[in-house]
Amino acid sequence: MDVPSSASVVVVGAGVHGLSTALHLAELQGSGDGIFVLDKQRVGAGASGVSGGIVRNFYLSAAMNEIVRRSVEIFELDPSLFGFRQVGYVAVVPEAQAEELEQIAAQHADVGYVSKLVQGAEPVRAHMESLFPDWQARGSTALLHEERSGWADPTATLAALEGMTRAAGVGIVEGVAVVGFQMSGSAVSAVEASAGRIECDVVVLAPGPWARDIVRLLGLTDELPFHYWQVREGEYVYSSAALDARSPVVHLDADEPVTGLPDSWGIYFRPGLARGVAIGALPLPLDADCELDPYGASHPELGLTTREFDESVTAAMSWALGRFGHDFERWTCSSHGAQTCFTPDSYPVVDFLRENVYAVLDSNHGFKMLALGKLAAAEILGKPQPELDTFRLARFASGALHPSSSSPYPWT
Ligand SMILES: Cc1cc2nc3c(=O)[nH]c(=O)nc-3n(C[C@H](O)[C@H](O)[C@H](O)COP(=O)(O)OP(=O)(O)OC[C@H]3O[C@@H](n4cnc5c(N)ncnc54)[C@H](O)[C@@H]3O)c2cc1C
Structure with a gap:
């Protein structure tokens, strides 16, 4: 697919969160027209493609328990399609x-x-x-x-999400990297991609492990030291x-x-x-x-x-x-x-980072967290979701962090 010169929404990253957010945006709007997911490689090239696929709710953070419950409800809609055991x-x-x-x-x-x-x-x-x-x-x-809980075959989950996203009319463009942003005040007016500039109304960041590099392009390295x-x-x-x-x-x-x-x-x-x-x-x-x-x-x-x-x-x-x-x-x-x-407290940041730049930075919790994209899509379309209140960027400045457990893993 060719890179468009303009878009209503550009999603950076075709892992579970980029695809899930794009899919739910298209569903909420009734069409995927004007929504494009760009990936510098291909669908599933990042963490989603190598995930162990474990779907669990073993979290000391109550906010995570709610998000995982909602995510499991999505897997339960069609376990076989998502490869969910x-x-x-x-x-x-x-x-x-x-x-x-x-x-x-x-x-x-x-x-x-x-x-x-x-x-x-x-x-x-x-x-x-x-x-x-x-x-x-x-x-x-x-x-x-x-x-x-249980586990899912990541290949099946990604194939299901990709198929549903394309069927909803979203364009998925592989082999195109986002290399910069053109700002207009506190908003992004265009995405600079390796294949050209795309003027856009909204940018969604779902870059997985490359969050550090994307956040640097927006000048937010100090606020978000990964x-x-x-x-x-x-x-x-x-x-x-x-x-x-x-x-x-x-x-x-x-x-x-x-x-x-x-x-x-x-x-x-x-x-x-x-x-x-x-x-x-x-x-x-x-x-x-x-x-x-x-x-x-x-x-x-x-x-x-x-x-x-x-x-x-x-x-x-x-x-x-x-x-x-x-x-x-x-x-x-x-x-x-x-x-x-x-992220600094090892929990996701799901929030607007700039006026029209929404980020789903999952802090490596995310293969299972399909509901994040659904909640993110609603917020992008102007409906704040209280379930995401504890995942805002501002928590690092206010000190309202998620609880840390005594587990030796950084993701519990
Ligand atoms: C080995 C391993 C095992 C895991 N096991 C589990 C598990 O059992 N259960 C669980 O819930 N989670 C697990 N995780 C975590 C989970 O896989 C991730 O949290 C989740 O898949 C992240 O999804 P994502 O969509 O945010 O990012 P990704 O899947 O990493 O997708 C990001 C995409 O963005 C693209 N991209 C990056 N920068 C740019 C750019 N500048 N321009 C265009 N495209 C760009 C990349 O090519 C990539 O395809 C595991 C992770 C790893 C690495």
């Missing part, structure tokens, strides 16, 4: 995090999101054995089982052992001694897309000016993990489930890294 999500934690689970369970009840809290070492063990007969992890004293992490995940196969496709996603934090792991450690796992098990573990901090391109697994350094990483996640996996052995040489490992971008 509603198999549940179980967070299993040691004593140090038990109180937080109580709080999250209460918040789930408040927003109408079904979850079951189990407390005490013995009840936790019994619950996990009912899900996995060979469960053998010890030292866990609480768990929270979210029955409406921090970066390398997420590390993989698909692992051990002999003929497998997880049942209906197994819930498991998030396991532990402080039990396991050879090769630090005193306090965590993994998360779900059935893989092939016959293996998809496992992730704690991310590594990166420099705030780290290289983003090429993105993900194709990056010569940040796309790689180490043998030590593979050894540690497989050791943790075999500690948790008896079907997997400790003998590393029998594991087939296919892991990768990807750069991720976080």
